[in-house]
Amino acid sequence: MAWQATAGLRLLKGDSSETILEAVRDLFKNESSLEYKAEWVTVLEGSQEAAYLWVAINYLLGTAGKKYSETVGTIDLGGGSVEMTYAVSKEIAAKASKISTGQGKYVQDKYLKGTKYHLYAYSYLNYGLLAARAEVLKVSRNYSHPCILYGYHGYYTYNGVVYRALALPSGSNMKKCRAFVLKALKINAPCKHKNCTFNGVWNGGSGAGQKNLYVASFFYDIASEVGIIEPNVPSQIVRPVDFKNAAKLACRTKYKDIKSVFPKIDERDMPVICLDLVYEYSLLVNGFGLNPFQKITLVNEIEYKNSFIGTAWPLGAAIDAVSSHT
Template identity: 55%
Template sequence: MMKRTRLDEYVISRLCPIVILISLLLLLLIQSTNTDAQVLTTRKAAAPSRRGSKAYTVIFDAGSTGSRVHVFCFDHNLDLIPVGNELEFYSQVKPGLSAYAKNPQEAAYSLKSLLVEAESVVPPNLHPKTPVRVGATAGLRSLEGDTADRILQAVRDFLKDNSSLKFRPDLVTVLDGSQEGTFQWVTINYLLGNLGNRYSNTVGVVDLGGGSVQMAYAISEKAAEKSPKTTDGKDYVKDITLKGTKYHLYVHSYLNYGLLAARAEIFKAVGASDNPCILDGYHGSYRYGGSVYDVSASHSGSSFIKCRRAAVNALKVNKSICTHMNCTFGGVWNGGGGAGQKNLFVASFFFDIAGEVGFIDRKQPTAKAKPADFRNAAKHACKVSFQNAKATYPLAEEGDLPYLCMDLVYQYTLLKDGFGLDPLREITLVKDVKYKDYLVEAAWPLGSAIDLVSSY
């Protein structure tokens, strides 16, 4: 064995700390590399989990004028993600289920093309996990006897035998009017990013459909505690929790006061023949709710003042029957107003008719307006003859032309006398709401989908 010299001992004494330091650095590097590998492995493992958290829902809106299907997809944060190139898949057919009152099976099969389209956009492996809901609205609610029940049962049988989606019989129903109003409120406030905020930071909603009109807005807890019951003992206020925040939602649906149904109510109030709301020179027939009305204009032509009286009469705007401190029309409690109603979004036929007569740009998703705009447009429309209507209103649907005076007068009367809005109050007419880089329809099916995917 070689004997160490003092020089050797000196070198060793100097090198040992360096070797130890290098060894420690190498050990730390190895551990760091392992840690990075573990993090990378974890990240790679998490990605399929996020991809797997996609949740689809299929919503059939069985309305009074037609049937529509909506397909939505949500991520794990309940944010909408695209279905194909759009943020939702949408398709529709006409007429609606109520048009097949005498043939329930034919009503069910009218949904076949929509079902095929909906299933084609949902990944096949997710079909068994994708719930399907059919929500029928005022069109079926207005049918007599057990007709609606027989149509709904035919739809249940059809879906059970023909669909690969997750089917539950109880999800094929006639939507209660308050459900429709609630879902509409959820839709608009979700798209605006209001959910999770205080109730005072949400917006109120009025939705004018074909057969019914809904009002919904959030009220304070104090107001909710004092809320009365409806005449049939139901609650005006629904408690819902969304994104960790509890809302007391005032919601009421007025059956037979949607735009198409209101025409029939006005005919019942003042007669369909010699009617002051029909454009001068028109004679024809109007069908709604299984009834046919022989419609003709007044001999003196349409009149804004006389039509206003007819609309007020049809709305039953009679404060003497109000048993609460504040009412809308027909003795219905108005919710008391408050911060949740200060910003009002008014949807569906309000937007459509305003676009047809041209006081808003219907190519835009929303428009600011006032109830007085409907009054001014009505005064103009009531002076137009049916013969000149198409030239005056080239954007109007052919079937709406004879009723433009009536529709505008009714909408103004509903806002001013029915809901008690100041004619000069600014409201937002809404068709779509911008969500991220997309425009999404401001309709109840999205709110229904949010409710559905949250409960699965």
């Protein structure tokens, strides 16, 4: 069984990543009875990380093996990166941008249940929620910030760097926060392709494989904290505008009152909840180009898996199926 780390290790500086991997290898070698090879302990490439949720969700939905237009696309918002993945047509794949991504090709051929897919899979490093908080706070250059709730004066630490999180005297402001978020997303970065998402990244050409989107991880977590969805439901249909509406409420609330407005909020998220909601809305609408009223499915990967009573979780087999034909 492979042990593969995600974006958090790709973001570490110097030899920190390799030091951690070596410690894990030593653990398997000296203290585990599991079958083990040193090369099985690695860091996932961005395109691999992007593909795995797509594979798992389509297996569970029963769309794996069907034509590409019947599959669903996925967006996975982690801590260090966010991944967009969906199947495209043969025609779009043939016209895929050949500009280097640092992750290999934008579109790769994958085989799943005997079917060949042209899969657009891209991992945006530094744009996971925890990393994005740092990127947005950087825009203020350590001065007061319109995304921080009124009454909060503290710090935010990410990847060993400490950022000042200081509210404006007038408190958080959704419109001003949006301006900071869009700057951090680099919406207006030069686009060398026909169409881009953000930070100059090709958008994959869109198409039928992107019409139904399953959205996971921090999108689900934050939505459950602020009441967009009920906690622990396997999945629920929402719209990007639901994050905007929650942001309006969050951004006009004082830090001392936020727990009474959102009783289920995690204490660690309280000072930055305006930022988080504005970021998630902006990422979906301005970054990935979704209509604010487009229906998307928020999915809790663990609860979603458990809802399939009598169905084995196929992720391991799915990964093997994809990896062996890459």
